[in-house]
Amino acid sequence: MGGEETIFGTKEVTLRSGKRITIRPMIAEDEQALLEFFRELPDKLLVFLRHNVRDPAVIREWVEHLSYDRVLPLLALDGSKIVADVTLHRISHGWKRHIGQVRIVVSPDYQGQGLATAMLNEVVELAAELGLEKLWAEVPLDSIAAVRAFRNAGFGCKAVIEGLVKDAEDNNMDILIMVCDIERYFDRKWLSKDINLHHQIIRE
């Protein structure tokens, strides 16, 4: 286990459109760009997040208390513009101490180009370096893109909880619990020709 900031690097990925995107951990200097990213997202995408991320005080609190041991946020940048955010949340004690929870949101203009898949694969590799054994995600059952992106990164479908959460219009939604077994992710990565091919396409 670690949390040492030096183990995390900056990566470049090329989207299906040919656009080059930088993926790197969030730093305190990202405060303004992060606020702009969240302010530009449609309301329906914000419902997946637990905080009022359009409130500058919330983002200020995040940057002032950045702790990769607790929450590791990875950002995708097109130049200086943030276009996606994935967070890996960790629990330091108790029976979930080996589990990380993952949330992701990609700006609509950058969806459908492999960005979520690339970022989630990155999160799984970082989680392995951090000594985590499993990753957990709560995904809207009706979001084909979300289910496929997590599946692309080695997550499997484990359970459905009907009508558990509410969307932006106050309708109840079904949630799919997806789990990635990190050891199996690496078995799968080396054994699957498809996955190696996928990595060649989207990674440097």
Ligand SMILES: CC(C)(COP(=O)(O)OP(=O)(O)OC[C@H]1O[C@@H](n2cnc3c(N)ncnc32)[C@H](O)[C@@H]1OP(=O)(O)O)[C@@H](O)C(=O)NCCC(=O)NCCS
């Ligand atoms: C879910 C989300 C992160 C996916 O981001 P993305 O960058 O578009 O994902 P990818 O481009 O990696 O696509 C993943 C898969 O979904 C498919 N896909 C993307 N958009 C799609 C759409 N609108 N309809 C059907 N399939 C779609 C892609 O073709 C790809 O499939 P494949 O590679 O297996 O063929 C994005 O839609 C989003 O931010 N949604 C709102 C937040 C959310 O639901 N988060 C998940 C819960 S934490």
